[in-house]
Structure formats: structure tokens, C-alpha cells
Amino acid sequence: MKKIFSILLVVVVVAMLTTLSVCSSSSSGSRVIRKIPVITEPQTEDACQFETTKLLVDAMKSLGINAELITMPWTKLGDEIWFNRDKWDITAWSFGIRPERLDPQEFIFNVFHSSTAKDGYNFEGYINPEYDKVAEEQRKTIDKNKRQALVKKAQEILANDVPILFCNNPMQQFVYNTEVFDSNSVVDMPGLGILNYWTFININPIGNVKDIILNSVEDFKAINPFYLGGIADGWAAELIFDRVMRLGADSLPKPYAAKSVEWTSDTECKIVLRQDMAFTDGVKVTADDVKFSYEVPLLTDKSPAFKPFVSDIDTIQKVDDYTLIIKLKQPSASFETSCLSKMPIAPKHIWEPIVKKLEGKTDTLETITRLDKNLLVGSGPFKFVGWQQNEKVIMEANKNHFEVPKVDKWICIINGNMESTLGMIQSGDINFLSQFMGDGSLLKEKVDAAGNLKMASTTSIGANFFAMNNRRAPFDDVAFRRAIAAVLDRQAIVDIVWKGFAVPNDSIISPNLTFWKNTDLKYPSGGLKEAKKILKDAGYEWDKEGRLLYPKGKIETLKSNY
Amino acid sequence: MSGKWTYIRKRLFQMIIILWIIATILFFMFRLMPGNPLVAYIEPTFDKEQQDILMKQFGLDKPLYYQYIVYIGNLFRCNMGVSFFYGDTVLNILKRNLPNTLYLTIFSLIAAYIFGIFFGILLAWKRGTKFEKAGNIGTIITRSAPQFWVAMVLLVVFSFKLKLFPSSGTSNAGVIYANELQKLTSPDFWKHLFLPGLTLFIYLQGLPTLLMRSNMFDVMGEAYVEMAKMRGLSKWRIMFKYAARNAILPIATSLALGIGTSMEGNVIIENVFSWPGLGKTLVDAVVNKDYPLAQGAFFLIAVIMLFMNLIADILYSVLDPRVSV
Numbered sequence: 001m002k003k004i005f006s007i008l009l010v011v012v013v014v015a016m017l018t019t020l021s022v023c024s025s026s027s028s029g030s031r032v033i034r035k036i037p038v039i040t041e042p043q044t045e046d047a048c049q050f051e052t053t054k055l056l057v058d059a060m061k062s063l064g065i066n067a068e069l070i071t072m073p074w075t076k077l078g079d080e081i082w083f084n085r086d087k088w089d090i091t092a093w094s095f096g097i098r099p100e101r102l103d104p105q106e107f108i109f110n111v112f113h114s115s116t117a118k119d120g121y122n123f124e125g126y127i128n129p130e131y132d133k134v135a136e137e138q139r140k141t142i143d144k145n146k147r148q149a150l151v152k153k154a155q156e157i158l159a160n161d162v163p164i165l166f167c168n169n170p171m172q173q174f175v176y177n178t179e180v181f182d183s184n185s186v187v188d189m190p191g192l193g194i195l196n197y198w199t200f201i202n203i204n205p206i207g208n209v210k211d212i213i214l215n216s217v218e219d220f221k222a223i224n225p226f227y228l229g230g231i232a233d234g235w236a237a238e239l240i241f242d243r244v245m246r247l248g249a250d251s252l253p254k255p256y257a258a259k260s261v262e263w264t265s266d267t268e269c270k271i272v273l274r275q276d277m278a279f280t281d282g283v284k285v286t287a288d289d290v291k292f293s294y295e296v297p298l299l300t301d302k303s304p305a306f307k308p309f310v311s312d313i314d315t316i317q318k319v320d321d322y323t324l325i326i327k328l329k330q331p332s333a334s335f336e337t338s339c340l341s342k343m344p345i346a347p348k349h350i351w352e353p354i355v356k357k358l359e360g361k362t363d364t365l366e367t368i369t370r371l372d373k374n375l376l377v378g379s380g381p382f383k384f385v386g387w388q389q390n391e392k393v394i395m396e397a398n399k400n401h402f403e404v405p406k407v408d409k410w411i412c413i414i415n416g417n418m419e420s421t422l423g424m425i426q427s428g429d430i431n432f433l434s435q436f437m438g439d440g441s442l443l444k445e446k447v448d449a450a451g452n453l454k455m456a457s458t459t460s461i462g463a464n465f466f467a468m469n470n471r472r473a474p475f476d477d478v479a480f481r482r483a484i485a486a487v488l489d490r491q492a493i494v495d496i497v498w499k500g501f502a503v504p505n506d507s508i509i510s511p512n513l514t515f516w517k518n519t520d521l522k523y524p525s526g527g528l529k530e531a532k533k534i535l536k537d538a539g540y541e542w543d544k545e546g547r548l549l550y551p552k553g554k555i556e557t558l559k560s561n562y
Numbered sequence: 563m564s565g566k567w568t569y570i571r572k573r574l575f576q577m578i579i580i581l582w583i584i585a586t587i588l589f590f591m592f593r594l595m596p597g598n599p600l601v602a603y604i605e606p607t608f609d610k611e612q613q614d615i616l617m618k619q620f621g622l623d624k625p626l627y628y629q630y631i632v633y634i635g636n637l638f639r640c641n642m643g644v645s646f647f648y649g650d651t652v653l654n655i656l657k658r659n660l661p662n663t664l665y666l667t668i669f670s671l672i673a674a675y676i677f678g679i680f681f682g683i684l685l686a687w688k689r690g691t692k693f694e695k696a697g698n699i700g701t702i703i704t705r706s707a708p709q710f711w712v713a714m715v716l717l718v719v720f721s722f723k724l725k726l727f728p729s730s731g732t733s734n735a736g737v738i739y740a741n742e743l744q745k746l747t748s749p750d751f752w753k754h755l756f757l758p759g760l761t762l763f764i765y766l767q768g769l770p771t772l773l774m775r776s777n778m779f780d781v782m783g784e785a786y787v788e789m790a791k792m793r794g795l796s797k798w799r800i801m802f803k804y805a806a807r808n809a810i811l812p813i814a815t816s817l818a819l820g821i822g823t824s825m826e827g828n829v830i831i832e833n834v835f836s837w838p839g840l841g842k843t844l845v846d847a848v849v850n851k852d853y854p855l856a857q858g859a860f861f862l863i864a865v866i867m868l869f870m871n872l873i874a875d876i877l878y879s880v881l882d883p884r885v886s887v
Contacts, residue, residue, distance in 0.1 A: 075595070075851050213735045219846065221647055369649030386738040389658050390838035390846065391731045394738060411735045415836040416846065419714065420729055423722040429729050 064548035105334030126163035140331035193458030222369035241344030479538030486524035652858035663839030674766035682774025705768025730836035777809035818874035822867030
């Protein structure tokens with residue numbers, strides 16, 4: 001009897017101790033920081049992100065944080081992070097390359113201003129009124145030098161507050177055939193590299209091959225002036241449809257379809273269009289087309305993807321067939337980049353009937369996805385010839401454009417097999433490698449061995465980082481965030497994970513945007529020693545098992561949700 | 563004859579039931595995957611109203627049972643929905659890609675079976691010799707070699723190194739075919755078809771070769787073959803007129819089955835060669851989380867396989883009067 005009682009007692013005690021330890025890993029009522037799930041896409045979806053996250057988890061563990069790597073496929077991850085903003089703690093994330101991100105507005109304002117914390121790009125929930133003021137001010141400061149100072153000040157605040165863990169800017173590699181093209185005619189744009197509008201227009205064939213043949217991993221979805229399709233769709237749309245302004249080779253906006261863009265005040269600009277432009281069906285490009293192209297996303301719900309780019313516009317007034325006056329609701333420093341250089345000029349005579357047909361229906365213009373010659377009529381330097389699904393898109397030079405391309409055709413081959421793509425650039429089946437998702441060091445090796453290939457690498461304006469949920473403890477504490485930043489070895493990530501094909505960064509602004517990048521930031525990067533000092537100074541402690549404890553007076557009240 | 567029609571009607575009914583089960587599995591498999599399938603297509607700048615419009619556009623705002631009823635009802639009307647990625651109907655997309663898969667499959671299958679029949683006869687005739695042993699080993703190796711590996715080897719050797727054949731697609735860079743007839747009559751198309759076709763041929767020829775060889779062993783022991791030998795008929799006449807004609811019956815039905823089973827090989831081969839067929843469409847749809855298109859492609863493959871199974875059964879009973887349905 002005694003023996004049975006003893007056994008029962010031991011079982012009960014063990015059960016109680018187990019329950020207590022389980023509870024302490026969630027909401028324990030103790031100072032021990034709960035288990036922190038660090039979310040990333042699986043290795044098969046994004047190997048570099050996955051490996052980087054492993055390194056972060058190890059770094060957090062070295063501080064005594066019970067960090068755990070959690071993988072989620074993108075469909076779930078995007079959903080969780082975007083629509084359940086109170087649930088997650090820290091996640092890997094990246095921003096892709098879009099030309100409008102050459103202007104700092106998108107990153108400085110949209111990603112960190114408190115107004116976008118609820119359902120916009122500030123999904124990490126960073127709230128700082130001082131930062132908000134600076135972000136708002138730079139948005140409406142037209143004077144470039146004054147704006148530069150504000151953008152640098154914004155970066156300074158971010159480097160101090162560390163709302164997100166800056167990691168690196170990946171490098172993009174492009175390769176072209178030097179037996180086909182004159183190297184001097186290839187244009188390298190900071191932040192975008194050689195894959196840009198100016199290269200497509202100016203690249204000069206020197207041999208028998210007169211076409212530029214590039215590749216895309218993904219098929220074309222929709223080349224539509226009212227829809228932001230995929231990456232390849234964007235390349236084609238830029239060439240088929242002109243814009244009022246274009247970002248020049250120096251990444252600064254310059255008049256293009258416009259003869260002049262004159263700011264008569266901080267909120268009013270007068271646009272005078274060129275008179276020598278016509279769509280490929282012969283109809284002249286006029287102010288009506290520009291007005292129509294901007295008003296569809298502005299005044300209707302038929303182009304939701306472009307709505308944010310015209311949101312600063314108050315009114316558009318047509319003065320005559322080639323002159324418009326645009327009035328803004330408030331001064332906007334990025335208007336020329338994010339609107340005038342972004343919005344395609346669509347032929348009103350083709351798209352107005354389509355818009356009218358959709359009135360009263362829930363369908364938007366994004367449902368118009370057919371790639372057909374009669375629809376894809378633009379005034380740009382290339383005209384659409386044809387599409388073979390999952391195979392290629394062909395465009396030919398528009399000889400009536402004011403800037404006729406030097407190549408005869410622009411041909412994009414769809415090939416999702418990276419090994420095969422590597423073979424194609426070597427064999428000449430393609431002569432411009434525009435997308436390569438494989439090993440950059442292998443690509444360099446093949447290029448060096450080939451003799452007739454040249455590789456151009458550029459640090460992209462896209463960024464890889466970890467978003468910390470500033471709404472949830474301990475990430476609501478600046479000291480805690482600074483400590484994680486200090487212990488994360490960004491150089492090791494670049495060397496080990498990216499094999500040197502990335503650049504470590506301490507800001508959301510890419511290092512190659514030299515005019516905007518603040519190079520004097522005091523971003524925490526002193527390793528484990530500095531991280532521990534930051535935590536100690538903030539009152540954090542470690543228990544006997546090396547687990548990190550909240551400062552005295554604070555207990556764990558949250559639980560891990562993953 | 564009426565027995566045969568009853569059998570066909572019964573099999574068609576069974577096919578419908580099996581297809582309904584497959585359609586149901588596909589429906590739930592994709593919808594029960596974690597996350598919002600439209601995350602890839604919703605711009606972060608969309609407000610709630612815009613996201614709701616997109617969900618409504620793709621019918622994802624309704625309860626699951628309602629979506630299922632609509633889905634099954636649409637399938638009966640050959641409506642497989644609208645692709646998330648392309649915005650076009652799934653049926654249109656599959657109609658564009660299916661011919662490329664059929665050309666690849668039929669070309670390779672016919673070549674594989676013609677080769678397999680003759681080679682199988684030869685192996686049977688040379689039974690016990692070194693030639694037969696080498697032939698058997700070679701056939702088994704080619705049958706078991708992973709198709710993606712064979713495809714990559716052929717690509718590297720014949721396309722990238724020797725530059726004899728193109729590496730991807732159905733046509734040269736600047737060419738778009740106006741219609742299927744222009745495609746089929748273009749030498750460029752056949753040049754592009756050669757390597758993927760050869761890859762599939764290498765895989766497919768194993769079955770008819772070994773089957774024919776095995777059937778020939780059975781038939782060559784029959785009394786009428788012995789009689790033909792005693793009559794002094796030539797080797798070739800005995801092989802082809804007496805033995806092979808009877809040994810070929812199972813090959814005919816395996817050809818019908820082969821169309822269905824080669825779909826599995828097409829998925830790999832089409833992706834390695836970027837051949838724009840059903841297999842590539844399927845993989846791209848899964849990668850792009852384009853559920854309606856992935857469902858539609860899977861379902862079409864299932865229809866083809868079941869249909870060819872039925873053809874195989876009917877064919878066998880037609881070719882061999884001893885077999886009744």
C-alpha cells in the first residue's frame with residue numbers, strides 16, 4: 001500500500017512539474033521570455049531566406065532567447081503577417097524591386113509611418129510621432145537638398161529605434177553576349193542594373209543577330225496599362241506604353257512623352273505633351289489619353305493596383321489637345337517618380353469602351369488579360385506582335401516612335417528551368433540573361449569561361465530584412481530590438497548564405513542610392529558583447545539556466561501563437 | 563454485340579463515378595491547403611473592400627459547400643473556372659496547351675512501340691545469346707533511368723555542346739505559329755520536338771520491348787510455330803507471320819494504356835525542355851498557387867487516363883475473340 005502511494009505521489013509531482021514547465025514556455029507569469037517563433041518560407045521556396053533565418057535563430061539563442069524557426073508556405077505566411085497583425089512575433093520578409101522605389105518616399109513613408117500600421121506596409125506596427133513628422137515633411141519637401149537632410153534624419157531615427165532588423169540588399173546578376181551587343185550601349189542604372197528601359201532602347205546589335213532575346217522564369221499574365229502584372233509583364237508594359245516622364249539613366253525623372261513638366265506651384269504642374277506621338281494604330285496621343293489614363297484609377301474602382309500612385313491628385317484639367325494641368329491635394333516630392341514616371345498612357349479610344357462595359361459590375365480591368373494585338377496598342381518604342389502561352393512574347397521596334405530602338409525585335413523566352421537557362425545563354429539561344437535564380441558564383445564561373453559573355457552585377461534597391469512586431473513584448477522595447485540587431489551578423493549572412501552576392505545594410509535605403517543613403521548611421525552591430533550590454537543596461541537579466549529574463553517588475557503575459 | 567454495349571455503358575458509368583471522386587478530392591485538397599490562395603494576387607495596397615471584390619470574383623467568399631456544388635455543376639457543363647494567374651478560363655488555357663502534349667506523347671509512343679515491337683521480336687529470336695543479354699540490360703537501364711536525368715544529359719550533349727537541336731519551346735525565338743497546321747508542317751517544330759520526344763521514347767520503349775519479348779517466348783512454343791519450322795519456312799516469315807501476329811495482341815492494349823501513363827513522364831520532360839504542354843502548365847499552376855488551373859489540369863489528366871483504360875479494355879476484346887466483355 002505504502003509503495004503504491006509513493007509511486008502515485010511521484011507521478012503527481014512529475015505531472016505538476018511538467019505542467020509548470022509547459023506553462024512557463026507560453027504565458028508563464030514569470031520573467032522568462034516566452035518561446036519566440038521566427039517565421040520564414042520553407043527552404044524549397046526561398047533557400048536564402050530560410051538559411052538566414054536559421055542564423056538569426058542561433059543568434060537569438062546566444063542571448064538566452066528561446067527562439068524557434070517556423071516555416072510557412074507563402075500563401076499562409078502572407079496571410080498571417082498581413083491580416084493577423086497581433087499574432088506573430090518576428091518574420092523574415094523582403095521588398096522587391098520596383099522603379100518607383102528609386103525614390104525614398106515609398107520606403108520612408110509607406111513602410112514606417114503610423115498611418116499605414118493598421119493595414120498598410122507598416123505591418124511591423126512602428127509608431128513614433130517624431131518619425132512621423134520627419135516622414136511627412138520629406139514627403140512634401142520639393143527642395144532636393146532639404147529633402148535629402150530629412151530622409152537622412154529619418155534613417156537616423158530608424159537606426160536608433162530598429163523597428164525592423166535590416167539585413168542586406170541582394171545583388172542582381174545580368175549577363176549579355178558581347179558578340180551580339182556593343183558593351184558601350186548597355187545602360188547601367190543605379191538600383192536597377194542593366195535590365196532597364198534605356199538598355200532596351202539603346203542596346204546596339206553588332207553582329208548578324210538584330211534581336212534582343214531575354215528570358216523570364218514566369219509566363220506573362222497580362223500586359224495591361226491598368227494592371228500591375230508580373231515582373232515580365234512590367235518589362236513589356238514599359239515598352240508598349242509611354243509615360244509622361246521616365247526615370248533617366250541617373251534614376252531621376254525627366255520629361256518623356258511630355259515636352260515639358262513645369263511646376264507653377266508646389267501643388268500644381270503644367271504638362272505639355274509632345275505632338276509627334278501616335279499609337280501604333282495611327283491615332284495621335286493627346287491630353288485626353290493622359291487624362292483618361294490617370295482618371296480611371298483616380299475616379300473609378302476599376303484599377304485598384306494603380307490607385308495609390310494617383311492618390312495625391314486633386315484634379316486634372318485639359319487646357320488644349322496637348323496641355324494638362326494637374327493639381328495635387330498637397331505637395332508631393334515623389335510625384336514625378338511615383339506617378340508621372342509610373343502611369344502608362346493608355347489609348348482612350350480602346351479602353352474607354354471597356355471601362356464603360358464594366359460599370360456597375362464588380363469586375364475590374366484586371367480581368368482583361370488577353371494578350372492580343374488589337375488590345376495592346378500603345379505609343380511606346382515597341383509594339384506587341386504575339387504571345388505563345390508559356391513560351392514567348394515577341395515585340396517589334398516601333399519605327400514611328402521618337403526614340404526608335406536599335407534592335408529589331410524584343411523577344412522574351414519563358415523558361416523556368418535554371419540549368420537550361422544557363423545553357424541557353426552559353427549556347428546563344430538567348431543573348432541577354434534577365435532573370436537568374438540560381439547560384440551566382442556558378443554563373444560567374446560560366447561567364448568567365450565563356451569568353452563572349454559579360455556579367456553586370458548591381459546592388460538592388462530591394463531589401464531583405466526581419467520584421468519585428470512592435471506591438472508585442474518584448475519587441476515593443478527598443479533596447480530588446482537593438483540587442484537583436486547587434487547580435488545578428490549581417491556580414492556572415494552575406495558571406496555564407498549569399499556567397500558574396502548581397503551587401504549588408506543598416507538602412508531601408510539601398511547603399512547605391514548614394515544621394516539618399518545616410519552613411520553615418522549608428523546602427524547596433526557590435527556582436528554578442530554589445531547586445532548583452534544593451535540588455536543589461538535596460539534591466540534584462542539571465543537566470544541560472546541562461547534564459548533571458550524581462551527587467552524586474554515585468555512578467556511574461558503573452559503566449560506564442562505558432 | 564449487345565453484351566459489348568452493355569459493358570461499355572457500365573464502364574462509362576463507372577468512369578463518371580471515379581471522376582466525381584477525383585474531382586471531389588481535388589476540390590478539397592486545394593481548398594484545405596493553408597493560407598489564402600489569393601495572397602499571391604492581392605496587392606498589399608488593396609483595402610478590405612478591394613480584397614473582398616477579388617475574393618468574390620473568384621467565388622471564394624461563399625461557404626465551402628456552396629463552392630463545391632457550383633464546382634461540380636460547372637464541371638458537368640465543362641466549365642473549370644477561371645485561372646487566378648491568367649484571368650482566362652481554365653478550359654481555354656488547357657485547349658491551348660493540350661495539343662503540344664498530344665504531339666509529344668503520340669510521336670514518342672508510336673516511335674517507342676514500333677521500335678519496341680521489332681526489338682522485342684529480335685531479342686526473343688536471339689534468346690540465350692550475348693546480344694539478347696545486352697539488349698535486356700540496356701532496356702531495363704533505359705526504363706529505370708530517371709527521366710529528368712536523361713533529359714538533362716540529352717540537353718547538355720545535343721543542345722548545349724553539339725548545338726544540333728534547340729533547348730526549349732516549340733519554335734525558334736522570333737517565330738509564332740498562326741495555327742496548329744502551320745506548326746505541324748514546320749520543320750522547325752519537329753526539330754524542337756526531337757529531344758523531348760527522344761527522352762520520352764527512351765523511357766517508353768522499355769515496356770513494349772520486354773512485353774513483346776515475353777509474349778514471343780510464349781507463342782514460339784506453340785504447335786503451329788513448330789509446324790511452320792518443320793515446313794522449312796524462313797526465319798523471318800515464322801517470326802513475323804506466325805509468332806509476332808499473335809504475340810502482338812497485349813501490345814495493342816498496352817499502347818492505349820501507355821497514352822495515359824506517359825502523362826506522368828510528360829510532366830517532368832515538359833518542365834526540363836520548357837515544352838508548353840499540359841505537364842508544364844500543371845507544375846506552373848501549382849507553383850503559382852493557381853488552384854483552378856491546377857485542378858483543371860489534374861482533372862484532364864485523370865479523364866485521359868481513365869478513357870484510355872476503357873479503350874484498352876474494349877480494344878482487347880475486339881482484337882481477341884476469345885476474350886469477351
